[in-house]
Amino acid sequence: MADGLWWVPSLLVFGAALVVVIVIAVAARRAGAKRRIAESERLSASERGAKALLVRTDNALREALDEAAFAEAQFGRVEAAEYRRTIEQAGGWLREAFLLQQRLDDAEPDSPEERRSWTVRITGLCDSALAALERMGRRVDELRAAERGVGDxxxxxxxxxxxxxxxxxxxxxxxxxxxxxxxxxxxxxxxxxxxxxxxxxxxxxxxxxxxxxxxxxxxxxxxxxxxxxxxxxxxxxxxxxxxRAELELAQAQTDARITAAELDGELEQARRERERLEPVGPAAALDAAIEEAALGLAARGDAVADPLADGERLEGVRARLEAARHAARAAQGRLDGARSALDGAIRIARGQIAVADHAIARSRGRIGAEARTRLAEAERQLAMALDEADPVAALDAARRATSRANDAEALARYDAAF
The missing domain is CATH 1.20.58 (Methane Monooxygenase Hydroxylase; Chain G, domain 1)
Structure with missing residues (x-):
């Protein structure tokens, strides 16, 4: 008997699982229904708001028509023509909004997306119409105020x-x-x-x-x-x-004196920096800016009668001096960096040239012109690096020598393999 009921536990498990699935499905359906109800309520609220806005816009348009008649009587048909054009434009927007509202109210079923889109459009049309009418109303009020102002x-x-x-x-x-x-x-x-x-x-x-x-x-x-x-x-x-002439000119004089004092201090700093720079390159570029700044300060006696121009000129000189100092420091930094790296770059180039030369010599019968040409170019670049006085240019030449020697070795090994 016990052997004949082996399926009962399985049935209980499957039954419990089925109950859980049903409960979950019912809960999900109820949650979906609640969401649809909430969405429907939000949509209904939006539609009610759009209807209220339609009524408000229609009333505003009717009032504007009455106001236009008064404006024509007060200012003439020509002056009120712009008001009439605004009313016609607002009326067109309102007619489109009423047409969309008719679609919402008719018996034909509409999807929630359509109803939402039409409601948003109705709201936008009404807002545009109300804003246009309000602007024109303010303009008419300004005209009336101006007319009263003539006498008052x-x-x-x-x-x-x-x-x-x-x-x-x-x-x-x-x-x-x-x-x-x-x-x-x-x-x-x-x-x-x-x-x-x-x-x-x-x-x-x-x-x-x-x-x-x-x-x-x-x-x-x-x-x-x-x-x-x-x-x-x-x-x-x-x-x-x-x-403000006297005050501005007095302030300009004060500002120019401050700028001149600051420029004088920066000029001294630039001269000290100049002494630490290479005699060519960075120093030569800074010399012109130092000379301009010195002449600018010396010539101030002829310029103080126009403090505005004096201040502008000093600021320009100061900016150019600072730019020249920055460029000189950067150039000197490149020289120092190149000089410190040059010895190592030359050793690397010599070593790679030796490796390439050995690869060619070991299988010289099978090595073609390409590898030999690269080696010759590497040796030429190394010679340039050794003869070049400019450490930046020398470093570039040494690195090119290493690159050409690498190419020569690779080509030599390729030729030797075939």
């Missing part, structure tokens, strides 16, 4: 015009006073700023008079008023540049 702020601008004119005269007098202390070239930029200020004030005055004279014409008066205000703003900024 005209006197304020006239006072600003007079105040800037008085400051311009004072700035010009200040520059005339500085003529005895600085060269004409030092004052050129500041005089140009005064000239630009005067031109802008003249243009602003003409625009202001035009705006006040056309106060009954609405938009033309507002445009002239805006132009006057803008030019007064630019004139104020230019005038600030001219008014």
């Amino acid at each position: 702020e005209g006197p304020v601008l006239r006072e600003e015009l007079e105040r800037l004119g008085a400051r311009t005269t004072a700035a010009q007098n200040e520059l005339d006073r500085l003529v005895g202390r600085y060269a004409p070239t030092a004052l050129t930029g500041f005089r140009d700023a005064v000239a630009r200020t005067s031109a802008l004030l003249a243009e602003a005055g003409a625009a202001l008079e035009e705006s006040l004279g056309r106060a009954g014409e609405r938009r033309p008066a507002a445009a002239a008023f805006e132009q006057a205000a803008a030019k007064l703003g630019r004139a104020g900024r230019e005038l600030e540049t001219a008014e």
